[in-house]
Amino acid sequence: MNELDGQEYSYRRDLTDGSRVPLHHTHESPRMANLFSHGMHSGPGYARMEESLREDDYTTYRILHPLTYDPLPPVAHFGSASYSEYLLAPSSHYQHALGQPYSSIRSPWPSQEAFHYGMSSAEICRSVNTISSESADDYSMEGYSTHQGFRHVNINQPHGLLVSPHDQHEMGEKPPVQTSNICQILRPMQFVCDGGQVVMLNHCSPDQIPHSLMKDLNTEFSLSKLSVQSCSTEDQLPQGQASDARRSEKTVFTGLPQTHTTSAGVMFNLTPGPYASQLHQTLCRTATVEQEEEGHTTGRGRVKWEKSKRPCNCTKSQCLKLYCECFANGEVCNNCKCINCFNNTEHDLERAQAIKTCLERNPGAFRPKIGCKKQGNVKGRHTKGCNCKRSGCLKNYCECYEAKIMCTSTCKCVGCRNYEESPSKKRSDRDRPDSIIYNPTGCPLACITPDVVEATCGCLLAHAEEAEKEGYTSAHAERMILEEFGQCLTQIVRSIFKSTNVQFSV
């Protein structure tokens, strides 16, 4: 009996565009969640399901028959969620697109969407595959979840490797049969779809497309047309100029999407990489927002905008170490002032090896350092924390300060003054639009950040533990906790009033 038979799933139907957003399911299988989330709840070759729309906009599905796998060559599938939702989505999206063994992959692409999947070759993926599972952290979902999707199993690759024919040849393995060639995808590519077709992009080495992927796709799937949406789908970036994909090595990688056409008539765009990091994108958006809000390009805004494509000046690292910002952001150097640069399309092998080395050393090396916890006005927090010793975390040497976020308990800095109540803060609150204090919306509750909530809960728990340890009665313990809660609320309210320059007295 199929493990999924009879299971119920509930998903919210987005009434505006018909897409389905998974809320929860009663079965643990993320695979099924993906099926639903991407609108593949019906149709030939898929699990037959009963659908009923509830009054609360949730659709409940019940699997009536076991899954049957479509024998046709599968094509990865995306739903209609926005690109950002894919970026921020749990690993299920990735598992779905790459790891689905045939089940999912036939229905037409409902929209043009980008799918980021890392950046390097299958060789690098293999190294990631071995180290990704234990490397997940709190922010893995906030970034690109680059490694999460590597776990699913290709029917011909029981160990879960998804490799190209070229890579397989190098590995001395027999190429898989054609029906599994959908999985002959260099995993760290960008998947984009249109009209039932798919293309994979390596953002960081776009020239790899004509070298491997495009050839494979053309010959094995006879795709007549591939239209590739840029990774900046939701940003509506302008289209670049067309050129032949086989000449893409000569393409100037400007960071904007560039349309290419292969000799087979396949069109696609080359766009910045997935970890042209979240910080990168955040900075760009922040700059744009600031400029829009202020009606002009402020110095800070301009700096932030330029930061994302600031040319590096590396001299000794060949731009193949994380010292190089371009490399660290998953970008190739372009218009940089670096010397002896290998971070370009002419040095793919060296670059791929360097990426592999970095990932072996640190599987999260290319993840954004700043988690994007957009709650209230809090931009996020540094995933590792800084280690500043002499700057007081009030200079751009400090990664937290540079990212305009407060230092947290994660940081190991000495003499930190980059915190909310710091009297020595040199910048005004207005200079820190994403800080805890600054509150452009005027909503005082924005001061109640996740850190504040966490601290409050910690205080309450401490009192609960103390009461338990002392053997107090439940009534006594309850009173202690409530009193502590009152104290916490007092402090929060005081902080709110202080931030708004209003007198407060208790």
Add this chain to the structure above:
DNA sequence: GAGTTTGAAACT
């Protein structure tokens, strides 16, 4: 623009 300072990354 040269020199210094700084802290992350890399190395041992």
Add this chain to the structure above:
DNA sequence: CAGTTTCAAACTC
């Protein structure tokens, strides 16, 4: 894991 070295950006003059 800790200490040291290397590196490139930030900063100062």
